[in-house]
Structures are given as C-alpha cells and as structure tokens.
Amino acid sequence: MTFAGADAVREGLLRGLARFVAPARAGEDLVPAFAERPGGRDFDLAANAAAAEALAQPMLGGGEGAAALLLAHAAGDAPPPRLLAPARLVVEDATPARFRLSTPHHRFDGDLTRGEIRQHLHGEEGPPALLHSGNIVEFAWNGASHGVDVEERIVDAGIERDGAGALLWHESAIAAPDDPARLLARLRYAYAVHPATPEVTLTVTLAPLPGIVLEDARITTACDAMSPGGTVTYGRVVLGEEEAPREVTIPAGGDVPVQEGPVPYYRACQLRTPSRALRLIVRPEGPATMQGIRSTAPAPGRLHWLLTRYAAPRAEAAAPLVARERRLLLRGLDSPIAAPRGADAAQPACPARLAAALAARAALAPPAGREALAAAARRLLAAIGAEESAPAPLAWAVIAAARLAPLAGGPAAGPFLDRLLATARDGVFREPGEAPPRMADHAAALLALVHALALGQRVAAPLRAGLAALRLVTLPGARDGIEVPHGPAETTEDLGLLLRALRAAQAAQAAGALALPAEEGRRLGFLADLARRFLEARLRPDGDAILAAGGPAAQAAALAALVPPEGLLRWNAA
Structure with missing residues (x-):
C-alpha cells in the first residue's frame, strides 16, 4: 500500500506506536513503556530502545517512559535482560x-511420547537451541550385557503442575531382552521447569521391580541433533575440573570419549562471537556417580550427540539408580542474569543498542537531564567486551559514541569503528565463522559508517563496498526483496533499518560528504526507493493509525526509516 503525505504517515505511525504503551516497572516507579502487544505485560528492552531513539526526534517527541525503563536497567552491574x-x-x-509451554526464559515444545523436549530461547525462530533426547540404558542381566534405546520403550508420558512450575516426564518399560513379556524395570525421565529460574532440573530414575537385580547399571542424560545449522551449532566442550577448566574441541567421529570420570560441571559451547554464542551448562548433582561423557560429530567442531553416563554396580527395588542434573541454557552469557523476577535471565539485551538510544536522547536533551542519559550510555558502552566481533553491536556502539562525541567524557568511536570494519568480507559486514549473514548486521554497519562520516572518518570506501553488496532477490512466496548474499531483509525491522541506512547515505551524498560516481548514486536511489516500497507493503491502516507488521520494534523501525534521526546529522564536504 502506498501512503500519501509524509505528515499523515508520521502521525499514523505515532498513533500505532501509542497503542503499545503500557505501565512497566522501572525501579520503584511505573513508567509508560512499550509492551510487545497492546495491553500486554511483556517489555522487550531493544524494542523500547528503538522507540526511545525514534521519538528523540524533535519533530516527534515522547518516549520518556521507554527511556526511563532503559535507564533503570543500565544502572546496575548486571547485564540488562532482553525481556521483562x-x-x-x-x-x-x-x-x-x-x-507447548513457556517461562520468561525459554519456550518448550515437543513430543513426550517420543522422549523429545525441544528448548528454544525467546525471540528466535528456526531449530531449537537444545533437544533433550537420545538416551540409552545399559545393564547386565542373566550373565549378559544389554543396551536399550530409552525413547523406543516409552509407555507413558505427561505434564504435571508443580506449584508455579511444571514437570515434564516420560516413562519407559524395560523388559528382559530374552523375554519381552517379562518386565524388569521402569525408567523415568522428569524435567522440572520453573518461571523463577532458567535452569531445568533433570532427574533420571531406573527402578527395578521387586526381586530384580540389574548388574553394572548405567543410565544416561543426552542431548541430540545439537548442530542443525544456522544459529544453532555446538563445537566445543569445557570441562570444569578442580584445578582448571579444560577445553575440548569436538573431533569428528562416533562415540568419542570426551571425559572419563566425574567433573563438577561441563559446558557445551558454540564456536561463535561470545555475545551470540549458545552455552549449555550442566551440573551433575548425584546421587549416582558420573562415569563419563561421549560425543558424536559428523565433522570437527560440529557436535551432534552428547551423552553423559551415570553408573552403579547394581540397581534393585530397594536401591534404584538415580541421577540428577541442573541444565542451564544461555545465549551470550556465562551465568544467568541477576535480574528482577520475570526478567529473561537467559539472554541479555544488546547493550550497544540501548546505549545508542540513550545517546540519541542525551544529544537532544536539555542540560538538566543530559548527563544522566549520557552517563548511562557510557556505562553500557564500557560493558562491551573486547572480544565482541558481531557487526550490529559494534555498529550501534559507533553510533552511540558518535552521538556522545559533542558531550564531554567520550568514549571515542574510533576503536569500535576499527573493529566494525574488520568484520567486512567482500563488502558484507558479518560475524566471523560459519553463521549466515544477517541484514540486521549489514544495515546497522552501513548506518554506523554514515555516522562515522559525520565525525570526519575516512570510511567512504567500505561504505561504498557495503552498498554494492546489496542485491535484489526473490523471497519465498515469489516476493521481491533486497539482500546481502544469503542474508535477506525478511522482517519489518530489517527493512526499516536498511531504508534508514540508505536514506542516511543519500543525505551524506547530498551534503557532499560521500562522493559517489553517477552510476552508484543512481543505484543508491533505486535501492532506497525499492526499500521504501517494500516497507510500505508491510504497513496497513487501522482506524486513525498505521500499523507495521510486527510489534513495537517494527513500528519504531518504520517510523525511524520514514522520519530518520539522521536528518539531524551535519557533515563536512568530502
């Protein structure tokens, strides 16, 4: 749909954004922030940052509640949580x-009758971050050793509420291998999930029937299909030993020993920039003795199956074999966030994205409120690790530092800019390794380079290369789109950020700060026009409002693209 009149579009988008306003807790106060849906109680900090930044424009105004929410979560030592x-x-x-069920930290779905529990992080589509499955039970009976697939023997399963939490369980009937009609034991897997913690407590109980003794009994706790690709791959295991943790890069092969004997904990990790790396932290809690860990991987650094054994010389009705683990799935963290009840403790908000929003408001705030905003932005920037190598966080850090440059106290944009430029490969800004390119990374980098131009940085060449890397593509459903190779602008947020970056580059060209050959200038205009049309196709009128496809982050991205904050930038001619 094409909308006539910039003022009408601006006012319509503002009314649409206002529909998401709801009271949020910011310290001891309630503030009007932006919920994930109208009348909702879930608040994404990055979405509130996008709204606070877009509304910093003097011609728009508002967003004070969103800014107060960001300030409240930038004040402490803990990373700000992704979601409240x-x-x-x-x-x-x-x-x-x-x-299907969810907590503030994770989503769970699957088929308990097949012993499959899929665990997802919030805000992520695609394959699960973890699949709890792939178990076996081993024992000696009548003088012979046997191994049985747990999931193939499931006879019962269910979900039970346990106070505020829930217990997901499945139970297998273990029969005599030489006499399937004779039941030897029950094997129960119970996964306790609770909204107060991102940990999952797994208890495995092998309970032989009265009169049955199973010798050399071994039960397992496994994870399967651990590297389906995309943003989910695990490549190494860190073993928590008493003297010093030991890191093991997973080799190719089946049933490969990773650890012999017990360890106090172990971690399965992605070989990825730390802010985006998945980490599974497992802490055995007995009473059974951990025997060891084994892995299966089709290629080095591409873990498929991870299995931990717990053993006892014998198991019987009076002494069942019981193993318990605490399993903690995180992204971008080594430990859960110490955050208020209800906050997502399993993954943080991007601190640079929050800093960019607060810096935008600080740059335009009256003197009385400027320092608190600027100080919070600086604190968030100081929390960005030296190992950060993902383009989007570095790009937002450049933007935040550029906005803080006129104010006293820094930090300098140059170090962030150098690290951002190092992420470019063939003109595409992408994180190191095998993770696929993302338009959110590339478009944020283009926008940051325009801000760097305003600081007088010599970044015209990488900016031109980044613009040249954009290309047209046919998306599923025979839709036209724009992408960097294998990284399409699929969401409203992607399209809004890309259009914002393209319009900023056009403004820099018009001011003489970005010199482009005529052909490149025409192509830039063509891409900006296409991006605008693709974005407008995601907008729809609804009464007196205009709504973008998605939540408040999409609404804010559309607003920032069509009324870009970069209109306030000033350049020196190249």
Missing part, C-alpha cells in the same frame, strides 16, 4: 504428544 515479563509459566498445550 510476569514471572509465570504458561502451558499452551498440555497434550504430551504436542506439548
């Missing part, structure tokens, strides 16, 4: 064969 929500567990479907 009520501390509750929601069971969407309790059917064991297709269950």
